Amino acid sequence: MSQRRRGARAGAPSTIGIVGGGQLGRMMALAGYPLGLDFLFLDRSGDTPAAQVATSLVGEFTDPAMLAELARRSGVISFDWENISVPALRKATRGSAVRVSPPLRALAAAQDRLSEKRLFDRLRIPTTHYAAVNSRAALHRALRDIGLPGVLKTRRMGYDGKGQAVIRTAADADAAWQAMGAVPLLYEGFIPFDYEVSCIAARGRDGELAFYPLSRNVHHAGILRVTAAPWHDVALERAARRHLRALLTALDYVGVLAVEFFVRGGRLVANEMAPRVHNSGHWTIEGAATSQFENHVRAVAGLPLGATTPRGHAGMVNLIGAVPEKSPLLALPDVHLHDYGKEPRPGRKVGHVTVVCASSKERDQQLHRLLKSLYPELSGLL
Numbered sequence: 001m002s003q004r005r006r007g008a009r010a011g012a013p014s015t016i017g018i019v020g021g022g023q024l025g026r027m028m029a030l031a032g033y034p035l036g037l038d039f040l041f042l043d044r045s046g047d048t049p050a051a052q053v054a055t056s057l058v059g060e061f062t063d064p065a066m067l068a069e070l071a072r073r074s075g076v077i078s079f080d081w082e083n084i085s086v087p088a089l090r091k092a093t094r095g096s097a098v099r100v101s102p103p104l105r106a107l108a109a110a111q112d113r114l115s116e117k118r119l120f121d122r123l124r125i126p127t128t129h130y131a132a133v134n135s136r137a138a139l140h141r142a143l144r145d146i147g148l149p150g151v152l153k154t155r156r157m158g159y160d161g162k163g164q165a166v167i168r169t170a171a172d173a174d175a176a177w178q179a180m181g182a183v184p185l186l187y188e189g190f191i192p193f194d195y196e197v198s199c200i201a202a203r204g205r206d207g208e209l210a211f212y213p214l215s216r217n218v219h220h221a222g223i224l225r226v227t228a229a230p231w232h233d234v235a236l237e238r239a240a241r242r243h244l245r246a247l248l249t250a251l252d253y254v255g256v257l258a259v260e261f262f263v264r265g266g267r268l269v270a271n272e273m274a275p276r277v278h279n280s281g282h283w284t285i286e287g288a289a290t291s292q293f294e295n296h297v298r299a300v301a302g303l304p305l306g307a308t309t310p311r312g313h314a315g316m317v318n319l320i321g322a323v324p325e326k327s328p329l330l331a332l333p334d335v336h337l338h339d340y341g342k343e344p345r346p347g348r349k350v351g352h353v354t355v356v357c358a359s360s361k362e363r364d365q366q367l368h369r370l371l372k373s374l375y376p377e378l379s380g381l382l
C-alpha cells in the first residue's frame with residue numbers, strides 16, 4: 001500500500017509507459033498483464049492496436065507535455081518504434097526518477113544508419129561496406145569506392161524497405177539522388193546473400209543475458225514475410241551471439257535487442273539492429289518458453305528473464321494488407337492467428353500467423369501450405 005502511494009507521486013512502479021502504440025506495444029501489454037504489470041501508451045492516434053488493450057495518451061511523440069505526463073505516470077518508459085525523438089524523450093525524463101529502457105544511446109545509434117554502422121565497426125561486427133552520402137559528388141565517390149550494385153538508403157526513418165533504392169547503374173544513382181537526395185543518405189554495397197537470419201536477445205537490469213535461437217527470415221520488397229525458427233547452425237549462432245553480447249554490453253542495454261544479418265558463404269554480415277522487440281521474433285509467443293514480449297517487459301521492469309528454449313519448430317507468416325477470412329485459417333491444425341485490429345491498407349502489416357510443429361519438415365510443409373493459400377505469389381520464396 002505504501003508503495004502504491006509512493007507510486008502515485010513518482011509514477012506507478014508497475015506501469016510501463018510506451019512511446020508508440022503499434023502491434024509491438026500491444027503484444028508487450030498482452031504479455032505483461034499476467035505478470036501484474038500495467039501499460040500506458042503515447043501515440044499520435046487514439047485508434048492504435050495498443051489503444052484497444054490499454055490506456056493511451058494521444059499526442060505528438062515530441063510533445064513535452066505528453067512525454068512529461070507519460071513519465072509522471074510510469075515507473076519506466078520503453079518504446080515500440082524507433083523513429084521517435086531522442087532529444088524530446090531525454091528532456092522529458094532528465095532529472096526524473098523514471099528510467100528509459102532500452103537506453104537512449106541504443107535508440108540514437110539505431111536511428112541513424114551511419115551511427116549504427118560505426119558502432120558495428122567499433123565492436124568488430126562485420127557489416128556492409130558503406131559511405132555517408134550528402135551530395136551528388138559524394139554519391140559518385142561512393143559508387144567508385146564501394147562499387148555497383150549497391151543500395152542507397154536514407155540514414156533516418158527507414159523501415160520495411162522504405163527509403164531505399166537498389167543502384168545497378170550510374171543512371172540509377174542519378175534517379176535515386178533526384179528522389180532521395182534532400183536528406184542525409186548512406187550508400188552500401190549490395191550483398192548477394194544466401195539467406196537472411198536474425199538474432200534476438202534480452203538483457204536484464206542486472207546484466208543477465210538470454211538469447212533466442214536464430215530465426216531465418218524471408219523478405220519480399222523490403223518487408224519481412226516469413227520467419228522459420230529455430231534455424232540450426234551452430235557456428236552462425238555462436239557468432240551472432242558474440243555480436244549481440246558485444247552490443248548489449250557496450251550499450252549497457254536493458255530490454256530486447258534484435259540484429260538482422262545477411263548470410264553469405266557461411267558468414268554473417270550485419271544489416272541492422274532494432275532496439276526493441278522484432279517482427280522476426282513473433283514466433284516466440286507460441287514457439288518459445290518465454291516470448292520476446294514477456295522478456296522485454298520483464299527486463300525493463302527489473303524482473304528476472306524467462307527461459308528462451310524453443311517449444312518445437314515454429315513458422316510465422318506476416319499478414320499484409322488485410323486479415324484473410326479467419327475460419328479456414330483457424331481450421332488448420334497448429335495455426336495461431338494474431339489480428340492487430342488495424343484497418344486494411346495495401347502493404348500494411350495487419351497481423352501474423354504462427355505454426356508450431358514437432359519437426360522442421362512438418363513446419364516447412366505447413367508454411368508452404370499457408371503461403372500457397374494466402375500468398376501464392378510468394379510460395380517460391382521458401
Ligand code: AMP
Nearest residue numbers: 128151160161188189190191219222272
Ligand atoms: P533494411 O531496411 O535495411 O532492413 O532492408 C530491408 C531488406 O532489404 C533486407 O532485409 C534485405 O532483404 C534487403 N537489403 C537491404 N540492404 C541490402 C544490401 N546491402 N544488400 C542486399 N539486400 C539488402
